Amino acid sequence: MNPLQQYIDDLESPEASTREAAAHAIHDLGDAARDAAPALFAAILRESDACPWVGTALTRVGPLAPDLDALESALQSDNSHVRFWAARTSVKLGPDAEPLIPILISLLCDPELPVRDSVVWALGVTGDPAIAQLINAARGNDVELRGRAVLALGRYPHNAATKLPVIIESLDDNDAEVRRLAALAICSLGQSAHVDSVTYDDNTFSMLLDAINRLADDDTIEVDAEWFGRIRDWFRPSA
Template identity: 35%
Template sequence: MLIGEVARRSGVSARMLRHYDDLGLVRPTGRTVGGYRSYSADDVRRIFHVESLRSLGLSLKQIGRALKDPAFTPSALVGDLIQWGEDRLARERELLERLRVIDASAPADWQDVLRVVELMRELDSSSAARRQQAVLTRPESAPVPAELLAGAVLTESDPHVAGALRWALARTGDDGVTALAAAARSGDVEVRRRAVLAIAGMAEVPDAVPVLTDRLEDPDAQVRGQAALALGAQGVAAAVPVLVRMVVDGTKDVDAAEALGILSRDPATATRITTLLADRLADPTADPATRIRLVQALVELEGTTPLEILRRLARDEDRTVALVASALAGIVAERAGEVPDDP
C-alpha cells in the first residue's frame, strides 16, 4: 500500500508516517518504481503497535526502545507511566483548586488575580514567618478568599501560623464556616480537629452552630470537646452532656465548668446540669479526684441548688471531698450574700 492509502486506513497522517520513517519506528519495506513508500501488512501492524503505545502516554523514544529491544520488559515502563499519570493528576487537581479559589474571590480585574496568586505563593513558602506575615499584613481592602484560608489552616503544622490563619478565617464569617464544613466531617481525625477548632473560633456565626452540634457525636474526644466548649459559650444546651463528661474525665475540666456556668443562666438548663453533676457525685465508682472536679464545677453554676448540694457534700464520708465542698460552699454563699452553714 502506498502512504496515502495507509494514512486513510490507519488514521495516521501521511506527515506522521514520514516522521515515523525518519525516526526508524516504521520504515516501509518496499519502494515503488517511482520511489514512493510501499507498506506491507506487517508494516501496517507495526503502525498500529506504535499508535497503541502512544495512547498509553509513551514518548516516541520510549516506543522505539520497546519495539527494538526484545529484553525490554513492559512492567517497569508501565509502572513509570502510572506514577507519571498520578503526578500529573495531582498537579491538575492542585491547579483546579487554585482556579476555584481565584474564581471564589470574584476578582474584578487581573490585578486582583495576581494578588491572590501571590498570596498562594506566600502561603506555600517553607518559611513559617513568611506564611504568618502573609496573613497578618493583608490590608483590609484586599480580603483573603475563605477557600484559600481554609485549605491552609487544614494543612498548617506551625501553631503560630495556624492561629493567624484561624484569626483571618474568622473574619470571613459565614464563608469561612462553609469552606470548612466538609472538612469537619473528614475521615482524617487530624483534619477534623483542625476544622472544628477553626469553626469554634467562629461559633457566633449562625452557620457554625449546626456544624459544631453535629460534631458533638464525633468519635474523637478532642473534636467533641472543641465543639462542646464553643457551643457552651454560645449557650447551646446540646453541649451539656459532653461538657459534664469532660469534667468527669478531667479533660479541660476548668473550661468545661465555665461553659456549664454560662449554660446554667437558663433555669431549665441549670436544673439539668445540676442533676447530671449530682448523679455523677453519687456514683459509687467515682474516685475522689473525679468527685472533687464535680464539686468545683458546681461553683460555676447559677441558682440555689448548687449551694444546697455543696452543703450536703460538706458532710461527705470522704474527708477530702468534704473539706473542698465546705470551702466552696462558703464562697458560693458569700457570693450570694448568705452566711454559709458550718459543716
C-alpha cells in the same frame, strides 16, 4: 477563587503554620465565614498538637446545632488542646449544648485544668438541665467526679437554692477531697453574694450562712484560710 474557599482549602495543608494562618484569616472574617465551620471542625479533629487559631476561629464562627456531632467528637479527642477548644466552643451553644452534658460532665475529671475550667463554663451556660445532671454526679459512686461536680455546682450563684443542699450534703462525704471541694463551692457561693451583689432568698442565705459557720467550727474539713476568712467576715454582720 473566593478568598474564603482558599482559606478553607488551606485548612487541609500538612503545614501547621498554613493551617493556623488560614484559621486566623477565617476568624477575622467573623460571621461572614460561617460556611467555614464544617472545615474548621474537620481541621481541629485532625490536629495532634496545639491549634490556637483553628480553635479561636471555631469559637467565633461556630457552632450551630448541626455541628453537635463534630463537637462531641472533638470533646473526646486524645489531644487536650482540641478538648479545650471544643469545650470553649460548647459555651457558645448555651442551652443548645444540652445533648453534650454527659460528655461535659465526664470531662470535669480531665487531667488538664484549662479543659476542666472551660467545661465548667459550658455547663454553667447550659442551665437547668446541667444542674440536674451535676447533682446526680455529685451523689454518684465515682469519688473524683463527685468532688468535681460539687465544685462545678458552686461555681455560679444562679439557682443556688437548688444546688446548695447537695453541696452541704457533700460536707459529710466519706472522702476528704470531696469535703474540701464542697467547702470551696460554699466559699464560691459566698463570694458571689458579696462581689456580684447576688441576692439570695432568705432560706438560701440562711443555709449558706449555716454552712459557713459550720466550716468555721469543723477542723476536719480543709479550707483556704485566707479566702474563707474574708468570706466569713462578709457574712459576720448578718450572723
